[in-house]
Amino acid sequence: MDLELPKHPEFARVAAKIASDRHGQRIQDALHGLFPTLLPSRKSCKKAIERGRIAINGVPSTTARRVQTGDEVVYLPDNAPPRPPGPGAPQHLKWHRPDGADHLFVWKPAGLATSGSGRLNLAAVLAHLAHAGTPDQVAALTAHHPDALRWPQPIHRLDRVTSGWVCVALNLRTASSIGAAFAAQRIRKSYLALVAGDLDGQGECRLPLEGQTAHTSWNAIASGPLPVHGTATLLRVLPTTGRTHQIRRHCALLGHPIVGEDRYPERVDTGEEPLRYKGNGLFLSAVELHIPAGEHGASSRISADAPKKFRRIAWVKNALSQDQATDAS
Known part of the structure:
Protein backbone atom coordinates (compact mmCIF):
# COMPACT_ATOMS: atom_id res chain seq x y z
CA MET A 1 0.00 0.00 0.00
CA ASP A 2 1.31 3.43 -0.94
CA LEU A 3 0.39 6.59 0.91
CA GLU A 4 0.40 9.98 -0.76
CA LEU A 5 0.68 12.91 1.64
CA PRO A 6 -0.11 16.24 0.00
CA LYS A 7 0.07 19.60 1.72
CA HIS A 8 -3.43 19.17 3.12
CA PRO A 9 -3.56 15.74 4.81
CA GLU A 10 -7.37 15.73 4.83
CA PHE A 11 -7.18 15.10 1.08
CA ALA A 12 -4.65 12.27 1.40
CA ARG A 13 -5.36 9.17 -0.63
CA VAL A 14 -4.51 5.51 -0.25
CA ALA A 15 -3.59 3.41 -3.25
CA ALA A 16 -3.01 -0.31 -3.79
CA LYS A 17 -2.17 -2.47 -6.79
CA ILE A 18 -4.36 -5.45 -7.69
CA ALA A 19 -2.41 -8.71 -7.31
CA SER A 20 -2.88 -11.70 -9.58
CA ASP A 21 -4.97 -13.58 -7.00
CA ARG A 22 -7.70 -10.90 -7.32
CA HIS A 23 -7.66 -10.78 -11.14
CA GLY A 24 -11.15 -10.92 -12.62
CA GLN A 25 -12.98 -10.25 -9.37
CA ARG A 26 -15.66 -7.63 -9.08
CA ILE A 27 -14.25 -4.58 -7.35
CA GLN A 28 -16.77 -5.08 -4.54
CA ASP A 29 -15.06 -8.41 -3.77
CA ALA A 30 -11.48 -7.42 -4.65
CA LEU A 31 -11.64 -4.33 -2.44
CA HIS A 32 -12.25 -6.34 0.73
CA GLY A 33 -8.92 -6.67 2.54
CA LEU A 34 -7.05 -4.03 0.51
CA PHE A 35 -7.57 -1.29 3.10
CA PRO A 36 -8.60 -3.22 6.23
CA THR A 37 -8.30 -0.29 8.63
CA LEU A 38 -10.35 2.10 6.50
CA LEU A 39 -12.76 -0.46 5.06
CA PRO A 40 -12.97 -3.35 7.54
CA SER A 41 -16.06 -5.12 6.12
CA ARG A 42 -17.67 -5.99 2.79
CA LYS A 43 -20.51 -3.65 3.68
CA SER A 44 -18.12 -0.71 4.17
CA CYS A 45 -16.44 -1.55 0.83
CA LYS A 46 -19.79 -1.47 -0.99
CA LYS A 47 -20.72 1.86 0.63
CA ALA A 48 -17.38 3.39 -0.36
CA ILE A 49 -17.92 2.38 -4.00
CA GLU A 50 -21.49 3.68 -4.03
CA ARG A 51 -20.37 7.01 -2.55
CA GLY A 52 -17.73 7.50 -5.24
CA ARG A 53 -14.77 7.04 -2.89
CA ILE A 54 -13.16 4.27 -5.01
CA ALA A 55 -11.40 4.81 -8.33
CA ILE A 56 -9.68 2.30 -10.60
CA ASN A 57 -6.85 3.71 -12.71
CA GLY A 58 -8.16 7.20 -12.00
CA VAL A 59 -11.78 6.50 -12.97
CA PRO A 60 -14.58 6.28 -10.34
CA SER A 61 -15.79 2.71 -10.11
CA THR A 62 -19.15 0.98 -9.89
CA THR A 63 -19.83 -2.20 -7.92
CA ALA A 64 -20.00 -4.23 -11.16
CA ARG A 65 -16.51 -3.28 -12.41
CA ARG A 66 -14.05 -6.18 -12.65
CA VAL A 67 -10.38 -5.65 -11.87
CA GLN A 68 -7.25 -6.86 -13.61
CA THR A 69 -3.77 -7.57 -12.33
CA GLY A 70 -1.84 -4.32 -11.94
CA ASP A 71 -4.90 -2.05 -11.71
CA GLU A 72 -4.42 0.82 -9.27
CA VAL A 73 -7.26 1.07 -6.76
CA VAL A 74 -7.51 4.38 -4.92
CA TYR A 75 -9.52 5.21 -1.82
CA LEU A 76 -10.38 8.88 -1.22
CA PRO A 77 -11.53 9.56 2.34
CA ASP A 78 -14.79 11.39 2.92
CA ASN A 79 -14.13 15.00 3.85
CA ALA A 80 -17.44 15.48 5.66
CA PRO A 81 -17.22 16.18 9.41
CA PRO A 82 -18.28 13.33 11.69
CA ARG A 83 -21.84 13.24 12.96
CA PRO A 84 -22.23 13.95 16.69
CA PRO A 85 -22.41 10.77 18.78
CA GLY A 86 -25.78 9.55 19.93
CA PRO A 87 -27.61 10.51 23.14
CA GLY A 88 -25.92 9.30 26.30
CA ALA A 89 -22.41 9.37 24.83
CA PRO A 90 -19.68 10.47 27.26
CA GLN A 91 -18.39 14.00 26.81
CA HIS A 92 -15.01 13.22 28.35
CA LEU A 93 -12.85 10.11 28.17
CA LYS A 94 -9.76 9.08 30.10
CA TRP A 95 -6.76 8.51 27.86
CA HIS A 96 -2.97 8.48 27.76
CA ARG A 97 -0.83 9.22 24.71
CA PRO A 98 2.82 8.08 24.91
CA ASP A 99 5.37 10.78 24.07
CA GLY A 100 5.86 11.16 20.33
CA ALA A 101 3.43 8.35 19.51
CA ASP A 102 0.63 8.31 16.97
CA HIS A 103 -1.47 6.03 19.13
CA LEU A 104 -3.08 6.43 22.51
CA PHE A 105 -4.73 4.30 25.16
CA VAL A 106 -8.38 5.15 25.81
CA TRP A 107 -10.41 3.84 28.74
CA LYS A 108 -13.70 2.49 27.36
CA PRO A 109 -16.48 2.55 29.95
CA ALA A 110 -18.81 -0.43 30.26
CA GLY A 111 -21.97 -0.01 28.20
CA LEU A 112 -20.25 1.71 25.27
CA ALA A 113 -19.51 -0.29 22.12
CA THR A 114 -16.01 0.03 20.67
CA SER A 115 -17.20 0.71 17.14
CA GLY A 116 -20.13 0.00 14.85
CA SER A 117 -22.57 1.50 12.38
CA GLY A 118 -24.45 3.51 15.00
CA ARG A 119 -23.41 6.74 16.70
CA LEU A 120 -23.15 5.48 20.28
CA ASN A 121 -19.69 3.92 20.28
CA LEU A 122 -16.14 4.80 21.24
CA ALA A 123 -15.00 5.44 17.65
CA ALA A 124 -17.84 7.92 17.09
CA VAL A 125 -17.11 9.74 20.36
CA LEU A 126 -13.40 10.03 19.51
CA ALA A 127 -14.13 11.28 15.98
CA HIS A 128 -16.42 13.96 17.38
CA LEU A 129 -13.87 15.06 19.99
CA ALA A 130 -11.11 15.12 17.36
CA HIS A 131 -13.26 17.40 15.20
CA ALA A 132 -15.17 19.56 17.70
CA GLY A 133 -13.64 18.97 21.12
CA THR A 134 -11.65 21.39 23.24
CA PRO A 135 -8.25 22.52 21.89
CA ASP A 136 -6.53 20.07 24.23
CA GLN A 137 -8.76 17.21 23.07
CA VAL A 138 -8.22 18.00 19.40
CA ALA A 139 -4.45 18.19 19.92
CA ALA A 140 -4.38 14.86 21.78
CA LEU A 141 -6.34 13.18 18.98
CA THR A 142 -4.32 14.60 16.06
CA ALA A 143 -1.51 12.55 14.52
CA HIS A 144 2.04 13.88 14.40
CA HIS A 145 2.23 12.34 10.90
CA PRO A 146 -1.30 12.52 9.46
CA ASP A 147 -2.39 10.48 6.46
CA ALA A 148 -5.63 9.10 5.04
CA LEU A 149 -6.91 7.92 8.41
CA ARG A 150 -9.34 10.77 8.92
CA TRP A 151 -10.37 10.09 12.53
CA PRO A 152 -8.97 8.10 15.48
CA GLN A 153 -9.45 4.38 14.90
CA PRO A 154 -9.66 1.66 17.61
CA ILE A 155 -7.28 -1.12 16.61
CA HIS A 156 -9.07 -3.86 18.56
CA ARG A 157 -12.37 -4.30 20.35
CA LEU A 158 -13.76 -4.84 23.80
CA ASP A 159 -17.27 -6.14 24.38
CA ARG A 160 -19.86 -3.47 25.03
CA VAL A 161 -20.30 -4.70 28.61
CA THR A 162 -16.55 -4.83 29.31
CA SER A 163 -14.64 -1.80 30.56
CA GLY A 164 -10.96 -1.25 29.96
CA TRP A 165 -8.12 0.04 27.82
CA VAL A 166 -8.43 0.19 24.05
CA CYS A 167 -5.48 1.07 21.81
CA VAL A 168 -6.44 3.74 19.26
CA ALA A 169 -4.43 4.61 16.13
CA LEU A 170 -4.13 8.14 14.77
CA ASN A 171 -2.69 7.22 11.38
CA LEU A 172 -2.62 4.24 9.02
CA ARG A 173 1.02 3.34 9.61
CA THR A 174 0.36 2.93 13.32
CA ALA A 175 -2.90 1.06 12.75
CA SER A 176 -1.14 -1.37 10.41
CA SER A 177 1.89 -1.90 12.66
CA ILE A 178 0.01 -2.44 15.92
CA GLY A 179 -2.72 -4.39 14.12
CA ALA A 180 -0.04 -6.79 12.89
CA ALA A 181 1.25 -7.16 16.46
CA PHE A 182 -2.26 -8.12 17.60
CA ALA A 183 -2.55 -10.65 14.77
CA ALA A 184 0.83 -12.15 15.72
Missing part, protein backbone atom coordinates in the same frame (compact mmCIF):
# COMPACT_ATOMS: atom_id res chain seq x y z
CA GLN A 185 -0.28 -12.41 19.40
CA ARG A 186 2.54 -10.12 20.53
CA ILE A 187 0.26 -7.82 22.54
CA ARG A 188 0.05 -8.53 26.28
CA LYS A 189 -3.39 -7.99 27.82
CA SER A 190 -4.40 -8.43 31.43
CA TYR A 191 -7.97 -8.51 32.74
CA LEU A 192 -9.58 -8.66 36.15
CA ALA A 193 -12.58 -10.97 36.40
CA LEU A 194 -14.80 -11.92 39.31
CA VAL A 195 -16.20 -15.38 38.69
CA ALA A 196 -18.75 -17.56 40.46
CA GLY A 197 -17.44 -20.35 42.67
CA ASP A 198 -14.18 -21.16 44.40
CA LEU A 199 -10.93 -21.41 42.43
CA ASP A 200 -7.32 -21.44 43.57
CA GLY A 201 -3.88 -21.56 42.03
CA GLN A 202 -3.61 -21.05 38.31
CA GLY A 203 -4.83 -22.69 35.16
CA GLU A 204 -5.64 -22.33 31.51
CA CYS A 205 -8.35 -23.13 29.01
CA ARG A 206 -7.62 -24.16 25.43
CA LEU A 207 -11.12 -25.13 24.35
CA PRO A 208 -11.60 -24.01 20.70
CA LEU A 209 -14.33 -21.49 19.87
CA GLU A 210 -16.15 -21.70 16.52
CA GLY A 211 -13.53 -24.15 15.35
CA GLN A 212 -10.68 -21.72 16.06
CA THR A 213 -7.91 -22.14 18.59
CA ALA A 214 -8.40 -20.14 21.77
CA HIS A 215 -6.12 -19.85 24.79
CA THR A 216 -6.88 -18.20 28.13
CA SER A 217 -4.65 -18.36 31.22
CA TRP A 218 -5.73 -17.31 34.71
CA ASN A 219 -4.35 -16.81 38.19
CA ALA A 220 -6.58 -16.81 41.26
CA ILE A 221 -5.98 -13.78 43.49
CA ALA A 222 -8.51 -14.46 46.27
CA SER A 223 -11.93 -15.94 47.03
CA GLY A 224 -14.69 -14.69 49.30
CA PRO A 225 -18.43 -14.52 49.92
CA LEU A 226 -20.85 -12.98 47.45
CA PRO A 227 -24.66 -12.86 47.49
CA VAL A 228 -26.46 -15.19 45.06
CA HIS A 229 -23.32 -17.16 44.19
CA GLY A 230 -22.29 -17.92 47.77
CA THR A 231 -18.60 -17.77 46.87
CA ALA A 232 -16.75 -15.88 44.15
CA THR A 233 -13.11 -15.74 43.03
CA LEU A 234 -11.12 -12.79 41.79
CA LEU A 235 -8.97 -13.77 38.80
CA ARG A 236 -6.25 -12.12 36.78
CA VAL A 237 -6.91 -13.33 33.25
CA LEU A 238 -4.35 -13.35 30.42
CA PRO A 239 -5.80 -14.17 26.99
CA THR A 240 -3.32 -15.11 24.28
CA THR A 241 -5.84 -15.21 21.45
CA GLY A 242 -8.69 -12.76 20.95
CA ARG A 243 -11.84 -14.65 19.95
CA THR A 244 -15.27 -13.09 20.38
CA HIS A 245 -16.32 -13.17 24.06
CA GLN A 246 -13.37 -15.50 24.66
CA ILE A 247 -12.87 -14.88 28.39
CA ARG A 248 -16.59 -14.94 29.10
CA ARG A 249 -17.11 -18.18 27.21
CA HIS A 250 -14.06 -19.95 28.61
CA CYS A 251 -15.03 -19.06 32.17
CA ALA A 252 -18.56 -20.35 31.56
CA LEU A 253 -17.27 -23.55 29.94
CA LEU A 254 -15.09 -24.15 33.01
CA GLY A 255 -18.19 -23.92 35.21
CA HIS A 256 -17.27 -20.52 36.68
CA PRO A 257 -19.17 -17.83 34.75
CA ILE A 258 -18.24 -14.21 35.33
CA VAL A 259 -20.37 -12.47 37.95
CA GLY A 260 -23.09 -10.48 36.21
CA GLU A 261 -23.00 -12.73 33.13
CA ASP A 262 -26.31 -12.95 31.28
CA ARG A 263 -25.23 -14.43 27.96
CA TYR A 264 -23.18 -17.42 29.10
CA PRO A 265 -24.66 -18.23 32.53
CA GLU A 266 -23.93 -21.19 34.74
CA ARG A 267 -25.69 -24.33 33.57
CA VAL A 268 -28.36 -25.77 35.84
CA ASP A 269 -30.05 -29.17 35.57
CA THR A 270 -33.45 -28.09 36.92
CA GLY A 271 -34.44 -26.27 33.74
CA GLU A 272 -34.89 -23.05 35.72
CA GLU A 273 -33.11 -19.83 34.87
CA PRO A 274 -29.92 -19.58 36.95
CA LEU A 275 -29.71 -16.90 39.60
CA ARG A 276 -27.63 -13.88 38.64
CA TYR A 277 -25.93 -11.13 40.62
CA LYS A 278 -27.69 -8.10 39.13
CA GLY A 279 -27.36 -4.34 39.17
CA ASN A 280 -23.63 -3.90 38.62
CA GLY A 281 -23.06 -5.23 35.12
CA LEU A 282 -20.35 -7.68 34.12
CA PHE A 283 -17.35 -7.98 36.47
CA LEU A 284 -14.73 -8.04 33.72
CA SER A 285 -12.25 -5.24 32.99
CA ALA A 286 -9.16 -4.91 30.75
CA VAL A 287 -6.87 -3.19 33.24
CA GLU A 288 -3.49 -3.55 31.53
CA LEU A 289 -2.23 -3.37 27.94
CA HIS A 290 1.33 -3.62 26.65
CA ILE A 291 2.27 -2.74 23.05
CA PRO A 292 5.71 -3.91 21.83
CA ALA A 293 8.04 -1.74 19.78
CA GLY A 294 7.56 -1.71 16.02
CA GLU A 295 7.22 0.57 13.01
CA HIS A 296 4.83 2.63 15.12
CA GLY A 297 7.62 3.47 17.59
CA ALA A 298 8.79 2.45 21.04
CA SER A 299 7.02 -0.02 23.29
CA SER A 300 4.31 1.36 25.57
CA ARG A 301 2.32 0.11 28.53
CA ILE A 302 -0.75 1.28 30.42
CA SER A 303 -2.46 0.01 33.56
CA ALA A 304 -5.34 1.09 35.78
CA ASP A 305 -6.90 0.26 39.12
CA ALA A 306 -9.91 -2.02 39.18
CA PRO A 307 -13.24 -0.26 38.55
CA LYS A 308 -15.17 0.96 41.58
CA LYS A 309 -17.70 -1.87 41.48
CA PHE A 310 -14.89 -4.34 42.20
CA ARG A 311 -13.58 -2.26 45.08
CA ARG A 312 -17.02 -1.91 46.67
CA ILE A 313 -16.73 -5.57 47.72
CA ALA A 314 -14.60 -5.47 50.88
CA TRP A 315 -12.62 -8.68 50.43
CA VAL A 316 -11.98 -7.88 46.75
CA LYS A 317 -10.65 -4.44 47.70
CA ASN A 318 -8.32 -5.98 50.30
CA ALA A 319 -7.12 -8.63 47.86
CA LEU A 320 -6.35 -6.03 45.22
CA SER A 321 -4.38 -3.93 47.72
CA GLN A 322 -2.31 -6.95 48.77
CA ASP A 323 -1.76 -7.96 45.14
CA GLN A 324 -0.51 -4.46 44.27
CA ALA A 325 1.80 -4.45 47.28
CA THR A 326 3.25 -7.79 46.16
CA ASP A 327 3.83 -6.51 42.62
CA ALA A 328 5.55 -3.40 43.96
CA SER A 329 7.92 -5.34 46.21
